[in-house]
Each structure stands twice: as C-alpha cells, then as structure tokens.
Amino acid sequence: MSTFTTRPEIAGTFGVVTSTHWIASAVGMSILERGGNAFDAAVATGFALQIVEPNLNGPGGDMPAVIYSTAKDKVEVICGQGPAPAKATIDHYKSVGVDLIPGSGLLATVIPGAFDAWMLMLRDYGTMSVREVLEPAIHYAEHGHPMLPRVADTIAGLAGFFRADWPTSAEVWLPGGSAPAPRSLFRNPALAQTWKRLLREAESASGREQQIERARDTFYRGFIAEAIDGFFRDAELRDGNDLESINKGVLSGDDLAGYSATVEPPQSYDYHGWTVCKTGPWGQGPVLLQALALLKGFDIASLDPAGPEFIHLSVEAMKLAYADREIYYGDPAFADIPMDHLLSDAYNAERRQLISDRASHDLRPGTVPGYEDQLARTMAVIEAAGISKTGVYEPTMAHLAEQSHAEFLAAEKPGDTVHIDVIDRWGNMVSTTPSGGWLQSSPSIPGLGFQMNSRAQMFWLTEGLPTSLAPGKRPRTTLTPSLALFEGRPCFAFGTPGGDQQDQWQLPFFLRVAHHGLNLQEAIDLPLFHTTHFPASFYPRQRQPGHIMVEKNVGTATLDVLRQLGHSIEEAEPWSVGRLTGARREADGILKAAATPRLMQAYAIGR
Structure with a gap:
C-alpha cells in the first residue's frame, strides 16, 4: 500500500x-x-x-x-x-x-x-x-x-x-x-x-x-x-x-x-548490518552512534515508527547519549576522549538498564573509569548554569518561542x-x-x-574540562552530517540543521529507513520530536528536564500515552520541527533523494 x-x-x-x-x-x-x-x-x-x-x-x-x-x-x-x-x-x-x-x-x-x-x-x-x-x-x-x-x-x-x-x-x-x-x-x-x-x-x-x-x-x-x-x-x-x-x-x-x-577518519558504529559514520567527538556526531548502541537491545522494527513507544525509547536513549556528550566530548587533540568505552557493548548494556517505562527527569551521564573527577567537575559547571523556566529553543525552532521583548x-x-x-x-x-x-x-x-x-x-570558562576554552582548540560543535554503509556498501547520506536537535531528528529518520522499510520521503514526512532535557550548546546553556517537543499530528492518543509515561510534552504545530534531507544509492545504481517540506524551502533534485 x-x-x-x-x-x-x-x-x-x-x-x-x-x-x-x-x-x-x-x-x-x-x-x-x-x-x-x-x-x-x-x-x-x-x-x-x-x-x-x-x-x-x-x-x-x-x-x-x-x-x-x-x-x-x-x-x-x-x-x-x-x-x-x-x-x-x-x-x-x-x-x-x-x-x-x-x-x-x-x-x-x-x-x-x-x-x-x-x-x-x-x-x-x-x-x-x-x-x-x-x-x-x-x-x-x-x-x-x-x-x-x-x-x-x-x-x-x-x-x-x-x-x-x-x-x-x-x-x-x-x-x-x-x-x-x-x-x-x-x-x-x-x-x-x-x-x-x-x-x-x-x-x-x-x-x-x-x-x-x-x-x-x-x-x-x-x-x-x-x-x-x-x-x-x-x-x-x-x-x-x-x-x-x-x-x-x-x-x-x-x-x-x-x-x-x-x-581525518570518521567515528563509526555497526548497527543491524549498517555502519554509520560521523565526525569525531569534537562534534556531537557520536551521540547518534551512542543512541544506536543503546537501542540495539530493543526490537525497534516491531514498533509503530510514529507511536509512543518508539518516541519514548528514542528520547530516553538520546537523554543518556547527550548526557555523556556533556561530560566526555571535546577536541581529541586537547583531551583524552574515551569513545571506545562509550561505544562498547558492555558499557551500553549497563546504560540500557536505565531506560524504563518512565521518562527520566535526571541528567544521567555514565561513569567511565579514570574520569570520575572530570564527571564531578563538569556536573558542577552544568548545575551552575541553571535550568530554564521559559523554554530552550534551538535555532530552527526559535519561531515557536514566545518573544518577551x-x-x-x-x-x-x-x-x-x-x-x-x-x-x-x-x-x-x-x-x-x-x-x-x-x-x-x-x-x-x-x-x-x-x-x-x-x-x-x-566553550566553558572553567579549567580542566574537554570543552574548556584554550587557544587552538576546536569548540564542540553541534554540526553533525551522516554517511552510512549497508553491508559494507556506501549508500546513504543524510542530515539536518538544528543545533542540539540535529542528531535527535536524524535518529528517527535513520531508524524508519533501517527498520521500517520507508522510503526517504515517507521517513522525513512522519512527525518529528526532540528533547531539551540536557544542557544546550548555545548561550545561555540551559536545559528543561523531562521535556519533549512533539509535532502534534502524532495524534492525541500518542501524546496522552507520552504524558502518562512522565514526559513533559510541548506540542508543536504539524510540519514545524526539523529540516531533514537525505540521498541514497541502491545496490543496482538507482539514486534517490528527499527533502523536508517543513519551512517550505528545502528541495531534492535528481534525474
């Protein structure tokens, strides 16, 4: 059909x-x-x-x-x-x-x-x-x-x-x-x-x-x-x-x-026959890989790709991955970044146990041996930055905020x-x-x-963190393009604008293609969502514990279930979240592409 x-x-x-x-x-x-x-x-x-x-x-x-x-x-x-x-x-x-x-x-x-x-x-x-x-x-x-x-x-x-x-x-x-x-x-x-x-x-x-x-x-x-x-x-x-x-x-x-x-070489992760390639931890790209490592333990293919369980699991995995971003990511030329540990089966099996049928309202980074002091110092900086009471909006979503000036x-x-x-x-x-x-x-x-x-x-203006300001150091950017291989064959390029939300929108897009057999446009057109549960990368660096913004065309039934699971729901207008694009090359050489209708400006062209 x-x-x-x-x-x-x-x-x-x-x-x-x-x-x-x-x-x-x-x-x-x-x-x-x-x-x-x-x-x-x-x-x-x-x-x-x-x-x-x-x-x-x-x-x-x-x-x-x-x-x-x-x-x-x-x-x-x-x-x-x-x-x-x-x-x-x-x-x-x-x-x-x-x-x-x-x-x-x-x-x-x-x-x-x-x-x-x-x-x-x-x-x-x-x-x-x-x-x-x-x-x-x-x-x-x-x-x-x-x-x-x-x-x-x-x-x-x-x-x-x-x-x-x-x-x-x-x-x-x-x-x-x-x-x-x-x-x-x-x-x-x-x-x-x-x-x-x-x-x-x-x-x-x-x-x-x-x-x-x-x-x-x-x-x-x-x-x-x-x-x-x-x-x-x-x-x-x-x-x-x-x-x-x-x-x-x-x-x-x-x-x-x-x-x-x-x-430089990409950071990559193998997932159900796919190999997803991202930037190193000087960008936020590995959070998508960490989320996949966590979700590998769930039967994502059996879920409705716009249903409440799919959204819940995706958001809870992202909360954990982004919490680790805050503690461990930075320019590898200036800090020792434990990416192998963060992507390991043992670490993610332990972290996966934190995902329950209730929404988490806590920022829960994992503990990597040898990094305990870094964890404590970074969490102190984050707490000092405060919690937003008015809403945290990444740039694409700024038009949804109420302006007070x-x-x-x-x-x-x-x-x-x-x-x-x-x-x-x-x-x-x-x-x-x-x-x-x-x-x-x-x-x-x-x-x-x-x-x-x-x-x-x-950058933070606190000494001794992977993201502390220093001459010659790359800031931990949110820019995170993606390229994936299937069974070793390069075949899928995709991404989106959106600050901290980039990997959050790419995750359901990729899962819908990888698990549900949707074509690129179908996967893009389904309702999108994201959380501002973790600290923002942009000034003033605030966060909203337990928050999800969801396009309300997921339906009232799905929104009601998400609220019952403990999520703090912010309903977005239909067709207002995310700016995904993607291109794919099939094994027989057929090329495919798609672009979001949101904001009415992205476009895919091909022949």
Whole structure:
C-alpha cells in the first residue's frame, strides 16, 4: 500500500542533490549536468547557500563533511571547524568580566574554517575550477535572489540594533537604510566584489590546483584576512547579550594565516548490518552512534515508527547519549576522549538498564573509569548554569518561542545551519552541514559583505574540562552530517540543521529507513520530536528536564500515552520541527533523494 507524501522521493541514475534551499539544490544539479562530480556540486551548493540563507551560514562560518570517494574507496571526514584564536584564553575572558561566552559579537568568534574546507574538498576530490564553483554564488549576490521571509524577519527584528550598535551590518543588510521586504530581490554587492577579487587573484596562478591554493592564500593570508584583522584590531562593540557590555575580539590575521582544514577518519558504529559514520567527538556526531548502541537491545522494527513507544525509547536513549556528550566530548587533540568505552557493548548494556517505562527527569551521564573527577567537575559547571523556566529553543525552532521583548537583541535571534547531500553517477557521496557566520551573530566586516561566526560560545570558562576554552582548540560543535554503509556498501547520506536537535531528528529518520522499510520521503514526512532535557550548546546553556517537543499530528492518543509515561510534552504545530534531507544509492545504481517540506524551502533534485 502506498503512503501519501508531501512530495515524491526523487529517483534516477545520473545524480541527486538535496539541500535546505531550492536555489542551492538547483545550483548543485547544474554542476552535475556540466560534468562535475559530487564534490564539485557540494562546493557550489555550499557557496550558494551562503547567499540565499545568510541567517544560517556564511563565508566566516564552519563546515564539517562526511564524504565517500570512489577513487579512494573510503569514508573520510573533512574538518572545517576553526579553532579558538591564540589570545582566546580563560584568563583573558574573565579579565573583561565574562563568565559565560556570549552567543554573539566579537568575543564569540573562532577562526573561520568553512572556506578552507570547501577549497580542500575542491582540490583533492573535485574536478572543477574555483571560478566554476563560485560563479553561481556571485550571480545571486550581484544580481539578487528572492529573500526568504525568515531572513527578512530576522533583519527587521535587528534593524534598530544594527543602526545603533553594528553599523557595518546595517550597511550590508539594510540597503538604503531599510530592512528588505520578504520575497523582495536582495543583493549583496560587497560580497560579490569580494569573490570577484578573490577570483582575479586566484587566476593569476596557472593550473586548477594552483588557483585553488592561491584562493586559500587570498582568504587566509591576503586581502580578506587583512580586512578581518584590521576590523578586529580596532572594533569595540556590544555583543548583543548585555546592554552595557562593550567588547573587543581576540581574532587576528596571524590566527587566520596559520589555519588549514584537515581530513581525518570518521567515528563509526555497526548497527543491524549498517555502519554509520560521523565526525569525531569534537562534534556531537557520536551521540547518534551512542543512541544506536543503546537501542540495539530493543526490537525497534516491531514498533509503530510514529507511536509512543518508539518516541519514548528514542528520547530516553538520546537523554543518556547527550548526557555523556556533556561530560566526555571535546577536541581529541586537547583531551583524552574515551569513545571506545562509550561505544562498547558492555558499557551500553549497563546504560540500557536505565531506560524504563518512565521518562527520566535526571541528567544521567555514565561513569567511565579514570574520569570520575572530570564527571564531578563538569556536573558542577552544568548545575551552575541553571535550568530554564521559559523554554530552550534551538535555532530552527526559535519561531515557536514566545518573544518577551519588543526589540530583538542579537543573541535572541540565534542563527542556525544548512545541510547538503549529493550523490553522483559514479557513486561519490557528500553529506555536509555548513553553519556559522550568521548575519545576526557578529558585525559584518567592512568591505567584505560577510561576518564571522560565534562558535566560541560552546566553550566553558572553567579549567580542566574537554570543552574548556584554550587557544587552538576546536569548540564542540553541534554540526553533525551522516554517511552510512549497508553491508559494507556506501549508500546513504543524510542530515539536518538544528543545533542540539540535529542528531535527535536524524535518529528517527535513520531508524524508519533501517527498520521500517520507508522510503526517504515517507521517513522525513512522519512527525518529528526532540528533547531539551540536557544542557544546550548555545548561550545561555540551559536545559528543561523531562521535556519533549512533539509535532502534534502524532495524534492525541500518542501524546496522552507520552504524558502518562512522565514526559513533559510541548506540542508543536504539524510540519514545524526539523529540516531533514537525505540521498541514497541502491545496490543496482538507482539514486534517490528527499527533502523536508517543513519551512517550505528545502528541495531534492535528481534525474
């Protein structure tokens, strides 16, 4: 029996592209049509998303990708998560009166990693030139694109703040002094000129790879780095979290000059014939693997994939996995992260016993031998951060919160993320979740048309933790693309924006595909849910014990059962939670793709 879906699952043999904006997906497909591979298409799609979703990502942001290259025949992770600047020390932040790193402004900035990661992908895995992948983004920046209502609303809410406190942002986002109207044609001529100048400098070198290297130099050691360095050296601005606080940033040209993106092995876990590949514990990706390790002991296939027991087990597993994230995850270059123990059968058999037929309201990290002191110190920091009484909303869900101020401050309009999945006819695959550099996160750099990230807010200003602020350390990002193999065959790229909710939405999506035989669109269209039971990664780092937000089209019967099990239910409107996309390659070579109908902008394209 066929199931109604909001749109078809795309199927073909030539190539598929799915992303969180229809223009970006079309750009990626155009690259495939011109003979590019999945990596070329992902890069072009990524730069296009910086133009059409500037409240969700930008050139000053970050980018992790999980990729499969047929040439190398292995899954790898490209890490474009920039680390903390050399002057970003706990002592410095406390000396300027900061106890919790703000969610926006100059102090929240780490080194921008996205551009170098895109160039690394293009150089080592792609086939096209810098010009070919940048030209679509330049077109939309120069000639305009229809501004999404959500972007226009974000700018309108910040217009007064920009005029008063971030005048460089007003120049970019308030053309002619006014906020752009929803769906109006919007241009970013400054960014178009930045990319055009970068192209001229890149093309002064001969050869594709040499031009890519020149582009990297131009961004991190040329005129772009010089503009960023000059701005951070002189600017003293309000960060948006505190009406009285005026701060200088710590990022410098030397920080940019020494940065380069890296390639590393994925963290993976085997589950019912699948091998799921994620970033390492410098991201939150392994929480999905931990949740699968816990759920391996339950008969998930026998459950209704939108029923109360399915939701209950998924949420309770995530509570345990995210509790461990808070204690143990961080940059492995700076801390010993016990991932092998956290994913072991013995550890998860013990942890699984904590999942009962009652909702937990306690934060229950596991105890790893040798880490008892770290556990106690981190729990003390979390308790000091407090518990929300008004609601914790990750960026995609912020539109559901009741706003208590007539004028938004920058920190009250958090940014979010975008996602891209691409599979080409040769079987190359990309899953990537670019983010940061939001128009509302940091003041625009004069003359460049873009702004920096605010990823430093994910550090704690307490010594001795895996997530303690330190120069050169990567923040524990929430960005978590996924790539899965079935019986050893790479076949499934998927992901979503959504801050701490990314793996929470990916878990039911994956389980519905792996256990229930649903196609990608059917699995995406079913009601979604998530919890804010654990501490948020974003300022002000609060949590809501026992909370679940559930799309109410699961039905009143399911909601009633969840309440009886002890969950604190927050009903979300239908079609309002999550922004999943996915692409799949079957054993016979058929390619499939799907995109969420939620927010009415993601799109899958293929043939």
